Amino acid sequence: GEEVAQTPKHLVRGEGQKAKLYCAPIKGHSYVFWYQQVLKNEFKFLISFQNENVFDETGMPKERFSAKCLPNSPCSLEIQATKLEDSAVYFCASSRPGTGGWSPLHFGNGTRLTVT
Template sequence: EAGVAQSPRYKIIEKRQSVAFWCNPISGHATLYWYQQILGQGPKLLIQFQNNGVVDDSQLPKDRFSAERLKGVDSTLKIQPAKLEDSAVYLCASSSYGTGKENEQYFGPGTRLTVT
């Protein structure tokens, strides 16, 4: 079974530029998550999708961050414009629904973003 795919793995941009991350979850997983992990901290949930609907985006800085999952499969997370404090690893995860394993999230390798 293929895991969660993310791209790019690394990205360096200047502040005020825009950037986009892509995630392809495990096949059949209805729930998709985007996390931000700053060095030395635990992952912080940015947004949670159930199919193509948003379940929780309470911690997403909506003035600069946006995410979509139009067809209920892959997803993109965008930052525009980026700030220095956005430097972090952006993790995508997915989980199944209706299987009794909803609490088991599978994480991708992450995208390390550096904003200079």
């Protein structure tokens, strides 16, 4: 597709429950990124993929967060045993392979996760 598609739009989980978010990148884009947006527009990088391979996972809280991008499937971000501080909007973005410079990231409209 021509847009990054994220599902669901909203997700409510009780503390300790699992949350799973999905992202379909733009067709032809080989990079996928996950960002967490909390208060005051703060964007925190979580993880990036080049095709199905993890490219950079330096932002991932290793204990409870995991992500995958498998061939012919939407990418996913999973949070085991959610905590109140996981409440945020999670954005997925994709980009084309760069040709000497950076290709811009194109963002989906996010999944708002509320942990109660």
